[in-house]
Amino acid sequence: MTIVEWTPDLNTGIPDIDEQHKQMLHHINDFYEAANAKDKDRMSIVLFDLINSTLAHFQYEEALMEQAKYPLLEPHRRVHKNFIDKLMNLHEKLQTMETTDDIAVLLIDSLDGWLFRHIRINDKGYTNSVNESGVYQAMHENLVAARAAQMQEYGEVAEPEPQPKPAPQPVQPKPAPRPAPQAQAAPAQPKAEPKPAPAPKPAPAPQNKPTPQPATQPQNKEPEDDEPRGWASGNWKF
Template sequence: MKLFEWTKKIAVGIDTIDEQHKKLISIINDLNEAMKARKASEVIGNILQELSDYTVYHFGNEERAFDKYNYPKKEEHKALHKIYVDKIAEFIERNKKSELGISINVLDFLIDWITNHIMKIDMQYVPFFSDKEIG
């Protein structure tokens, strides 16, 4: 069973961003599966790299939209993104040191990201962008 399933309830209505949110959900499901199969240590390096790339293109997309239309909550939203970027960098460092058991920390972190960021903070910008053109 998948840990998370993307549904229309968490659609932001901007195709690129919704596709990227689906991607994040697929990353967490992959990590969860790997952990169940006791293969997390084999995939965690790749997953952290994917997450690091993800923060660049995905937060970049959101933040460009915020700047383009001067989204009123853009500064606080960007500050939250920065926390995710820093946390991933920290996980990458810990993984380089071959620290054991970080997969569960990464999984918890992703659960928090999806439930508190995507499902709450990102949802706040949906009404603001609903009548705007985002490329």
């Protein structure tokens, strides 16, 4: 929700100054939202941010006026200091107040009654001196360089330098795995004694074949006339 809006009559004609004023209004709106939510911690943080951004703006603005030799620099500087003192007092009251309603009203009234009037009257009084002196361009370049250095510093904080990796620890050799227990072999069975070979059966004794007897001539056979007879037949013995 926006309670404070930027209007064209707040433009000073100096881009950096206008941008810083818009940033202050952004913090004021954040503070108002935190007050509506009754978030005291958030209100304290936003008010602290508003104080810091206002201090940075006043330093830049006073440097411009000093470079441009603005004759009303010192009265302007005192006005800045009074406004910072008001913001600091509001921040201290916020820490002790039980409710946040009163502090929100005090801040909005202070900003509406002082900041906008200061921009419309006091700040526009030095813009002609700054523009005529030509110091703005150099101040702007310095501001850009300062912002770049700040961003680099924040980047280095956000991204720390890589730490050297620790040296790898020597790998300890793993112990050799224990051999799996061998299954005990079953006790050897005694070898069976070989059965004695059966004794060879004796070969049957050869039976004496009867000697063939010479065939006897039948007694009734009549001798042939040509067979030898008597001593000539060879059947006689001495």
